[in-house]
Amino acid sequence: MTSGDAGSTDGTTEDTRRLILNPTSGDGDHVERVSRLAATHGFRIVETERAGHAIDLAARTAADGVDLLAVCGGDGTVHEAVQGLVAADALEDVALCIIPAGTANIAASALGIEHLRDGFAAADRGETKRIDLGMADGEPFVLSAIAGLPAAASTAASGGLKERVGTLAFVIEGLRTAREFDGLEVAVDAVAGDGEYAWQGEALCLGIGTLRRFTGENEPSNARNGRLEVTIVDRVPPTDVITEAVERRFLSRETPHVTTIEASQLEVVALKDEPVRFSLDGERREYETVEIGVRPRALRVCVGEEYGSRT
Numbered sequence: 001m002t003s004g005d006a007g008s009t010d011g012t013t014e015d016t017r018r019l020i021l022n023p024t025s026g027d028g029d030h031v032e033r034v035s036r037l038a039a040t041h042g043f044r045i046v047e048t049e050r051a052g053h054a055i056d057l058a059a060r061t062a063a064d065g066v067d068l069l070a071v072c073g074g075d076g077t078v079h080e081a082v083q084g085l086v087a088a089d090a091l092e093d094v095a096l097c098i099i100p101a102g103t104a105n106i107a108a109s110a111l112g113i114e115h116l117r118d119g120f121a122a123a124d125r126g127e128t129k130r131i132d133l134g135m136a137d138g139e140p141f142v143l144s145a146i147a148g149l150p151a152a153a154s155t156a157a158s159g160g161l162k163e164r165v166g167t168l169a170f171v172i173e174g175l176r177t178a179r180e181f182d183g184l185e186v187a188v189d190a191v192a193g194d195g196e197y198a199w200q201g202e203a204l205c206l207g208i209g210t211l212r213r214f215t216g217e218n219e220p221s222n223a224r225n226g227r228l229e230v231t232i233v234d235r236v237p238p239t240d241v242i243t244e245a246v247e248r249r250f251l252s253r254e255t256p257h258v259t260t261i262e263a264s265q266l267e268v269v270a271l272k273d274e275p276v277r278f279s280l281d282g283e284r285r286e287y288e289t290v291e292i293g294v295r296p297r298a299l300r301v302c303v304g305e306e307y308g309s310r311t
């Protein structure tokens with residue numbers, strides 16, 4: 001195994017497949033198994049040694065001649081690896097394959113990769129798709145940018161709840177876990193398909209999704225239309241949100257307190273003195289003003305068979 005700070009290849013082995021391994025993600029019991037699978041599937045491993053390390057490790061892959069980068073960890077590790085590829089301008093040279101070993105693994109799951117083995121199988125099948133990349137003030141995100149709910153809520157809502165009420169389940173889960181909640185006073189200006197869209201007021205939450213969707217069916221987004229799914233939930237009592245989530249799911253009805261638009265870019269401005277706290281793929285960020293856009297189909301990813309046949 002190569003240490004995290006190892007440089008490029010030693011010249012004696014072909015190193016076009018590399019795997020960044022976060023040994024601390026999930027419950028941390030995946031290292032041995034992943035090491036064995038990586039060897040079988042021809043990946044050279046580099047382990048992360050600290051938070052943020054996957055950014056540097058990914059940034060140097062293209063220069064080292066890597067064309068397939070596997071990332072083993074959860075959504076946070078994937079987020080960092082993509083940051084590294086963007087920083088090195090390497091999105092065209094290096095395809096990404098997620099090997100799920102985190103707590104929630106929302107990105108892997110959205111791409112049809114549920115288990116470690118599925119990740120390696122996807123790498124071997126070699127089918128890649130181009131997916132949209134969200135950008136928040138220049139920082140890429142794969143899944144979503146969420147404001148207004150505690151960070152814990154931006155991980156997956158429980159499967160059962162999601163089955164019952166659809167993708168808005170994450171809001172309900174957030175309300176359940178929030179001990180105190182201040183609301184979110186923001187102005188949102190978006191460029192939508194049919195013109196400009198402006199919203200201002202107090203929201204319960206704001207969800208901006210690429211691979212992740214917040215309303216509609218339980219299916220994940222295919223993240224290939226060059227647009228962000230923007231969902232604004234007004235500040236209303238939790239019971240209203242639950243009712244509306246159910247109405248949306250089962251009656252496909254537009255509901256008064258949940259606004260969904262598709263936008264190619266938007267600006268979010270905090271209307272209070274304090275910055276707005278966002279979760280970018282689960283990583284915490286704060287902004288007084290943030291420009292959020294999308295780079296259409298900028299990221300090449302390996303996909304599971306089911307995703308491949310669906311899109």
Ligand SMILES: Nc1ncnc2c1ncn2[C@@H]1O[C@H](COP(=O)(O)OP(=O)(O)OP(=O)(O)O)[C@@H](O)[C@H]1O
Nearest residue numbers: 025026048049050051074075076077102103104105
């Ligand atoms: N060697 C390391 N030591 C400590 N922290 C690390 C190390 N390598 C990576 N990290 C940090 O671990 C954090 C959590 O990783 P990640 O989000 O991938 O897993 P998770 O939280 O278990 O899963 P998920 O995000 O899917 O719920 C990341 O923010 C990353 O910066």
